[in-house]
Amino acid sequence: MTPTLVRHQSRTASAPPAGTSERARDWAEIQERMLVPLIEAAYDRLDVGPATRLLGLGCGSGLGLLMAASRGAAVTGVDCPERAARLALARERLAPGREAASGPGATRLVTGGPGDAAEPGGAPYNVITAFEPVGCAAGDTEGLVPALEAAVALAEHGSAVVLAGWGPPERCATSAVLRVATRLTSRLNDAPRWRPSLRDDLEDVAARAGLKPDGSGRVACPFGYADLDSAIRGLMSTGAFDAAARATDQAQVEKELVEALHGHVRRDGTVWMANVFRYLIARTP
Numbered sequence: 001m002t003p004t005l006v007r008h009q010s011r012t013a014s015a016p017p018a019g020t021s022e023r024a025r026d027w028a029e030i031q032e033r034m035l036v037p038l039i040e041a042a043y044d045r046l047d048v049g050p051a052t053r054l055l056g057l058g059c060g061s062g063l064g065l066l067m068a069a070s071r072g073a074a075v076t077g078v079d080c081p082e083r084a085a086r087l088a089l090a091r092e093r094l095a096p097g098r099e100a101a102s103g104p105g106a107t108r109l110v111t112g113g114p115g116d117a118a119e120p121g122g123a124p125y126n127v128i129t130a131f132e133p134v135g136c137a138a139g140d141t142e143g144l145v146p147a148l149e150a151a152v153a154l155a156e157h158g159s160a161v162v163l164a165g166w167g168p169p170e171r172c173a174t175s176a177v178l179r180v181a182t183r184l185t186s187r188l189n190d191a192p193r194w195r196p197s198l199r200d201d202l203e204d205v206a207a208r209a210g211l212k213p214d215g216s217g218r219v220a221c222p223f224g225y226a227d228l229d230s231a232i233r234g235l236m237s238t239g240a241f242d243a244a245a246r247a248t249d250q251a252q253v254e255k256e257l258v259e260a261l262h263g264h265v266r267r268d269g270t271v272w273m274a275n276v277f278r279y280l281i282a283r284t285p
Contacts, residue, residue, distance in 0.1 A: 033063065052073035144209075167197065
């Protein structure tokens with residue numbers, strides 16, 4: 001698929017602060033679509049369609065759910081209360097009239113954990129997805145393992161579980177930009193620390209959650225932005241720089257991001273960073 005170049009977004013004095021609906025909209029309109037090639041590759045491999053009952057963990061503003069629903073799948077998305085603004089956008093995207101329907105194309109959106117997605121009397125799920133990439137910050141898989149364990153209890157035997165992660169740092173131009181957050185939070189003991197992604201990150205998560213690997217793939221997912229302002233808003237919307245903004249201030253973080261992005265700005269003003277992401281297909285016991 002041809003990567004999407006994000007159209008110009010109107011610039012405010014700075015990117016919206018964390019936890020606001022404006023920040024969630026930046027995620028939905030700028031950043032989330034960067035992973036479309038990864039999602040499509042996984043869905044193609046699993047032949048996601050009308051026979052699919054999909055549970056999306058950390059569904060955010062719902063792009064992955066929308067893509068599955070467009071193939072005829074029945075989808076349920078779950079995300080934590082802290083990301084309620086993203087979930088509200090998912091409800092807008094997925095059409096309120098479809099939510100709580102039954103049969104092919106049915107849609108449910110749930111605030112909470114995977115256990116809250118249990119549907120009394122409903123058929124078990126046969127695909128579980130966790131498309132938020134791991135393997136770029138120390139400890140970023142800790143919450144994923146218990147979430148997968150809870151989700152597996154709602155799935156059929158042998159159901160597919162899709163995990164996503166960053167590719168090798170030397171093939172991910174955005175890795176160097178993410179290190180800005182680590183440099184600015186060096187004095188905070190509890191702040192996430194960037195680390196190089198490891199070859200077996202996803203296999204390690206699968207093993208800890210009691211899943212059996214059943215294939216993997218790598219997908220090019222370049223981050224393309226129409227201009228520097230859009231790049232900053234998109235990157236800030238990921239939450240990767242929230243601790244850095246608390247340790248210094250948002251203006252300082254954005255200044256550092258401008259410097260880090262300088263080498264990725266093209267002559268026409270667009271920003272382009274080549275990245276490779278990896279997905280793992282695992283199976284439930």
